[in-house]
Amino acid sequence: MTQTIATLTLVVADYDAAITFYRDQLGFALLVDTDMGSGKRWVVVGPARGNGARLLLAKADGAQQAAAVGNQTGGRVMGFVETDDFAGDHAGMRARGVKFLEAPRQEVYGWVAVFVDLYDNKWDLIEPRR
Structure with a gap:
């Protein structure tokens, strides 16, 4: 059996600001941006030319998550x-x-x-x- 760490969660304050940074400044690709309703999105970015783990950009929900950003x-x-x-x-x-x-x-x-x-x-x- 082969296993890979494929995606890691990064808690962010704002989806669009995080997308802009990771896509436009780091040069990552926006791989997925799906509306999940109630203001939540499934947003995944990763290196445009490469392999390895991707980042799930998860908007902070509540004070505890906001403090971790x-x-x-x-x-x-x-x-x-x-x-x-x-x-x-x-x-x-x-x-x-x-x-x-x-x-x-x-x-x-x-x-x-x-x-x-x-x-x-x-x-x-x-x-x-x-």
Whole structure:
């Protein structure tokens, strides 16, 4: 039996703002946007040219979920966008307004730079050493 972690939930404050960030600034594809009624939508985004997990953008429902927006991992890096063209993706993301918290650096595992999404969740852009 083969198993894959296919989709992870990311709690957001607003569907459309999150779609705009992940699609227009990160370059992800909008894979699904289905109205589920009562103001809820099933919204899935993922890398436009690649494999791996997708994100279910789930609008916060209630105070507890709203408090988690932007702090879903307690301030740690929550996700890793892996690339085979670090320099090109880094330059493109910066040109589209993605905020990086540091300059690119080379580590023993590859090139990396931390960026934040529209809610200040931390992400790594990484090109692993092959």
